[in-house]
Amino acid sequence: MTRQYEKIRHQILEAVDKVISDGRVILGPTVEMFEKELAEYLNVKHAIGVANGSDALVISLHALGIEKGDKIITTPYTFFATASCITRNGGIPIFVDVDPDTYNIDLNQVEELLKKQDIKVIIPVHLFGRTVDFEKLDFLKQKFNVKILEDAAQSIGSEGKIDNIVKKSGTFGDIGIFSFFPTKNLGAYGDAGAIVTNDGQLAEKARMLRQHGSKKKYYHEMVGYNSRLDSIHAAILSIKLKYLEEWTTKRIEIAKYYQKLFEDKKLPIKYPKVENKDYRSHVYHQYVVEFENEQIRDRVKEHLTKNGIGTALYYPLPLHLQRCFAEFGYKEGDFPISERLSKTTLALPIFPELRNDEIETIVQKISEVL
Numbered sequence: 524m525t526r527q528y529e530k531i532r533h534q535i536l537e538a539v540d541k542v543i544s545d546g547r548v549i550l551g552p553t554v555e556m557f558e559k560e561l562a563e564y565l566n567v568k569h570a571i572g573v574a575n576g577s578d579a580l581v582i583s584l585h586a587l588g589i590e591k592g593d594k595i596i597t598t599p600y601t602f603f604a605t606a607s608c609i610t611r612n613g614g615i616p617i618f619v620d621v622d623p624d625t626y627n628i629d630l631n632q633v634e635e636l637l638k639k640q641d642i643k644v645i646i647p648v649h650l651f652g653r654t655v656d657f658e659k660l661d662f663l664k665q666k667f668n669v670k671i672l673e674d675a676a677q678s679i680g681s682e683g684k685i686d687n688i689v690k691k692s693g694t695f696g697d698i699g700i701f702s703f704f705p706t707k708n709l710g711a712y713g714d715a716g717a718i719v720t721n722d723g724q725l726a727e728k729a730r731m732l733r734q735h736g737s738k739k740k741y742y743h744e745m746v747g748y749n750s751r752l753d754s755i756h757a758a759i760l761s762i763k764l765k766y767l768e769e770w771t772t773k774r775i776e777i778a779k780y781y782q783k784l785f786e787d788k789k790l791p792i793k794y795p796k797v798e799n800k801d802y803r804s805h806v807y808h809q810y811v812v813e814f815e816n817e818q819i820r821d822r823v824k825e826h827l828t829k830n831g832i833g834t835a836l837y838y839p840l841p842l843h844l845q846r847c848f849a850e851f852g853y854k855e856g857d858f859p860i861s862e863r864l865s866k867t868t869l870a871l872p873i874f875p876e877l878r879n880d881e882i883e884t885i886v887q888k889i890s891e892v893l
């Protein structure tokens with residue numbers, strides 16, 4: 524984040540100064556401008572800025588009309604907010620394990636479940652920046668009349684194909700969300716998020732919900748939230764959005780270089796291969812590799828830490844095993860792939876400014892342990 528800031532510092536400070544000098548620091552024209560630019564970038568009709576990605580999920584589900592006891596399918600191998608938005612709306616999370624190659628929700632298992640249970644919404648997560656299979660998702664949507672809320676918090680700019688048309692993640696379903704948490708591919712310098720949709724009614728509802736359910740100040744049509752996007756963040760995001768394509772291309776180049784080095788050294792690691800497609804199926808928000816077992820993973824992590832290389836675990840405890848969801852009766856062994864990945868994967872450094880010599884050092888250090 525700091526290397527990136529060095530390059531855009533001047534523009535950012537100027538934009539922040541302008542917002543404060545203008546005096547409109549919550550919503551207002553700066554937020555409207557960013558919403559318009561975001562909608563254009565994504566090729567979607569409506570973008571609604573909110574306070575963070577977690578709120579974006581809660582508001583989106585609320586806008587979809589979820590009622591107490593409604594069942595919603597999602598993955599247990601994701602960030603907590605993907606599932607907490609379900610319980611915060613009174614719904615029941617129905618977890619489905621992930622595909623061992625993509626780490627995204629296993630849509631074949633989703634199909635089996637849809638045959639047996641009445642499900643209102645599916646929340647697919649484009650995990651680590653990799654797009655979920657749109658074709659299969661569309662098949663399920665049509666066949667089972669289920670709504671889709673895309674959790675695109677990690678995948679801004681990633682694409683999928685449907686009927687030969689390329690769409691950006693977040694824009695395929697009924698409604699989609701993004702997080703602009705500082706470390707995201709498009710990150711603010713604080714919390715921020717957005718909801719996107721092509722459905723005018725859903726957009727209007729989401730817009731009201733972010734402001735205590737009101738269109739007109741002090742008149743409330745429903746009980747909503749205080750979840751507005753700050754103008755300073757919107758101004759910063761407008762600047763950064765201009766660089767997103769360049770930064771995403773860099774991330775893909777870095778993923779390619781990791782791949783080349785792993786191949787050259789023939790390391791026993793499973794890594795996300797850069798696919799040769801005519802659309803961008805992965806934007807490498809995280810570069811997550813998998814080791815043979817937990818002991819090896821932990822040894823690599825320790826060795827990298829000792830050498831000053833930062834890594835992270837996504838996610839050490841799958842969501843079905845979180846104490847706060849105990850009432851839903853899940854137990855260890857229910858989702859073996861997610862449980863295994865929580866013990867065997869490690870996120871390696873990836874950010875657009877990462878240099879080739881640094882990647883070489885990281886791979887060299889990993890090879891010393893394997």
Ligand SMILES: Cc1ncc(COP(=O)(O)O)c(C=O)c1O
Binds near residue numbers: 575576577605674703
């Ligand atoms: C998959 C996923 N969903 C939702 C969120 C929530 O976003 P935020 O941190 O902006 O609330 C995140 C952020 O980490 C995420 O990674």
